[in-house]
Amino acid sequence: MRPLTFTVRNRPDQRLDLSPLVPHLLSGKTAVQIERVELQTTRYRVSVGDVFRVRMGDAEQIRIEGAGERFDRVGQAMDVGEVVVDGDVGIQAGRLMAGGRLTLRGNAGPWAASGMKGGVIEILGAADAHLGGPLARETAGMRGGIVIVRGRAGERAGDRMRRGTIIIEGEAGAYAGGRMIAGTLIVGGKAGPLPGFLMKRGTIVVGNGCAEMPPTFVDCGRHELLAMRLLAELTQPHSKSSAALLRRPLQRFIGDMAVLGKGEIFVGLRN
Amino acid sequence: MRVLTVKGVRIDNTFAEAFGMRATGVTITADTPRWARQAALTMTGFATSVIGCGCEAGIDRELSIKETSDGRPGVRVLLFGVSTAELQKQLTARVAQCVLTSPGSACYAGIEGEEALRLGNALRYFGDGWQISKRFGAKHFWRIPVMDGEFVCEATTALTKKAVGGGNLIIIGRSSKATRAAAEAAAAAIAGVPDVIAPFPGGIARSGSKVGSKYKNVQASTNDAYCPTLRGAVKTSLDADSNSVLEIVIDGLTSDAVAAAMRAGIAAIIRLGPKRGASRISAGNYGGKLGPHHYHLRNLLP
Numbered sequence: 408m409r410p411l412t413f414t415v416r417n418r419p420d421q422r423l424d425l426s427p428l429v430p431h432l433l434s435g436k437t438a439v440q441i442e443r444v445e446l447q448t449t450r451y452r453v454s455v456g457d458v459f460r461v462r463m464g465d466a467e468q469i470r471i472e473g474a475g476e477r478f479d480r481v482g483q484a485m486d487v488g489e490v491v492v493d494g495d496v497g498i499q500a501g502r503l504m505a506g507g508r509l510t511l512r513g514n515a516g517p518w519a520a521s522g523m524k525g526g527v528i529e530i531l532g533a534a535d536a537h538l539g540g541p542l543a544r545e546t547a548g549m550r551g552g553i554v555i556v557r558g559r560a561g562e563r564a565g566d567r568m569r570r571g572t573i574i575i576e577g578e579a580g581a582y583a584g585g586r587m588i589a590g591t592l593i594v595g596g597k598a599g600p601l602p603g604f605l606m607k608r609g610t611i612v613v614g615n616g617c618a619e620m621p622p623t624f625v626d627c628g629r630h631e632l633l634a635m636r637l638l639a640e641l642t643q644p645h646s647k648s649s650a651a652l653l654r655r656p657l658q659r660f661i662g663d664m665a666v667l668g669k670g671e672i673f674v675g676l677r678n
Numbered sequence: 679m680r681v682l683t684v685k686g687v688r689i690d691n692t693f694a695e696a697f698g699m700r701a702t703g704v705t706i707t708a709d710t711p712r713w714a715r716q717a718a719l720t721m722t723g724f725a726t727s728v729i730g731c732g733c734e735a736g737i738d739r740e741l742s743i744k745e746t747s748d749g750r751p752g753v754r755v756l757l758f759g760v761s762t763a764e765l766q767k768q769l770t771a772r773v774a775q776c777v778l779t780s781p782g783s784a785c786y787a788g789i790e791g792e793e794a795l796r797l798g799n800a801l802r803y804f805g806d807g808w809q810i811s812k813r814f815g816a817k818h819f820w821r822i823p824v825m826d827g828e829f830v831c832e833a834t835t836a837l838t839k840k841a842v843g844g845g846n847l848i849i850i851g852r853s854s855k856a857t858r859a860a861a862e863a864a865a866a867a868i869a870g871v872p873d874v875i876a877p878f879p880g881g882i883a884r885s886g887s888k889v890g891s892k893y894k895n896v897q898a899s900t901n902d903a904y905c906p907t908l909r910g911a912v913k914t915s916l917d918a919d920s921n922s923v924l925e926i927v928i929d930g931l932t933s934d935a936v937a938a939a940m941r942a943g944i945a946a947i948i949r950l951g952p953k954r955g956a957s958r959i960s961a962g963n964y965g966g967k968l969g970p971h972h973y974h975l976r977n978l979l980p
Contacts, residue, residue, distance in 0.1 A: 551813075553814075553815065570813055571813075572814055589811070591812065591814070608810070610810075610812070630827070632821075632827060632828055633748055633750075633784055633827070633828060633830050634810075634812060634819070634821045634828055634830050636748055636749065637747060637748045637784075637819065637830060638812070638814065640747060640748060640749055641747075641814045641815070641817065642814075669808070669810070671810075
């Protein structure tokens with residue numbers, strides 16, 4: 408069955424909340440009902456029919472074509488099916504997602520995968536700041552699932568992350584994995600200053616060093632650990648480059664000794 | 679009793695009687711096949727019979743680097759027990775004492791199923807607070823720091839209640855050498871059957887037992903009907919020219935696996951023939967009233 412497709416007709420004159428356009432909320436709805444779904448974030452009402460041309464199809468496979476950075480909360484709280492977006496998206500894409508697969512064929516705004524619980528998010532472009540991170544007032548960020556960013560990520564990727572896996576194939580900004588509670592964050596390229604700042608537990612792997620290592624991490628030496636090899640086998644289907652990084656010898660640092668000190672940062676070494 | 683002979687080997691018109699058991703499995707990997715095998719052998723060494731060892735365990739098969747989750751050579755071990763609680767106890771003790779301690783080892787779930795047994799979840803406390811939990815998708819592992827690096831252990835393995843224990847072949851020959859050759863051939867054939875183990879040494883038992891004894895504290899005693907030195911003194915099951923008997927006991931994850939193993943064993947014995955091997959194959963049962971699984975030898979011929 409062909410996918411349920413939303414093609415942008417008009418550029419919206421306000422930011423839109425696309426969180427209703429997920430499989431579990433659209434399944435069973437008719438074309439007319441879908442076109443009446445409201446997406447506005449201001450007092451001025453905007454419904455799906457005002458912005459998109461809808462081509463009916465299987466609600467388990469949703470395609471959004473021609474999106475832009477004003478389209479917020481794409482795939483929010485989705486738990487089944489697949490959403491594919493051609494173009495960039497705004498804030499909080501895949502926030503609180505619990506299952507299914509969200510593919511963004513462009514760049515994602517801040518707080519992508521925020522508080523994610525399960526499923527897979529793939530971002531072909533770059534991710535802005537706070538990837539997987541908590542909103543203000545929340546005590547934990549991402550707590551499950553897998554996020555793959557093919558490009559670079561902004562500051563505070565994996566902030567307060569609790570569980571799950573984030574793979575950034577490009578570079579990461581400052582404070583990658585800051586305040587991590589647990590989980591796994593892999594940065595294929597170089598990380599900005601102070602990765603793992605105040606992390607309690609969890610694993611950060613940095614392929615190409617970082618701008619400034621936090622002073623409260625201690626060096627445990629060079630290792631080729633089986634756990635990293637196992638992680639490589641498991642990440643192989645999602646990211647070949649990060650699997651290759653995990654198979655390299657890695658320098659292990661543990662910290663952050665300013666807090667619990669049971670986290671670890673692995674830095675890739677040349678063979 | 680109707681006599682059936684296949685290529686000179688007499689097949690008794692009888693059946694093996696087997697019982698329902700609980701079973702679990704683990705996959706042990708190491709840096710080399712030798713060390714994976716060593717950990718598995720140590721773990722399954724004293725595990726021939728549930729009566730004296732708490733569980734019956736053995737190596738199902740060796741796994742290539744393509745078949746294991748960490749890309750290292752491995753061995754799949756199966757454990758069979760009479761209750762979930764005892765199986766859990768044996769699993770924890772054996773992995774803790776024999777696998778955790780073995781150089782370079784790692785331990786993963788060896789079977790899939792609905793019910794879980796604790797594996798790394800029970801061993802993690804050895805890490806004294808330095809153990810690390812790692813989840814990836816549905817997989818959950820524990821990393822326990824040890825003196826050669828880390829012991830990686832999956833959090834749980836599964837339990838099956840559909841396992842069968844006590845499938846058997848009684849192999850009878852004219853000399854100990856010939857009977858041993860037949861039993862070795864059968865054990866080698868059974869080792870190639872997936873999802874089964876033969877828990878006795880090298881897969882072979884020489885001291886088959888009967889239920890009960892003249893001594894009140896002994897649950898099982900020598901199977902005098904098959905002891906060649908007692909022929910004449912007791913009600914024997916042996917012919918005049920039978921001088922040696924060996925038994926193969928088979929536990930399997932499913933009844934079909936046990937039947938396949940018995941079929942493979944019988945075929946191997948018949949292939950060897952009565953001159954170099956066994957002259958007769960029989961099986962042990964308790965009259966058919968105790969165990970729900972009956973494997974008639976005549977249905978398992980090659």
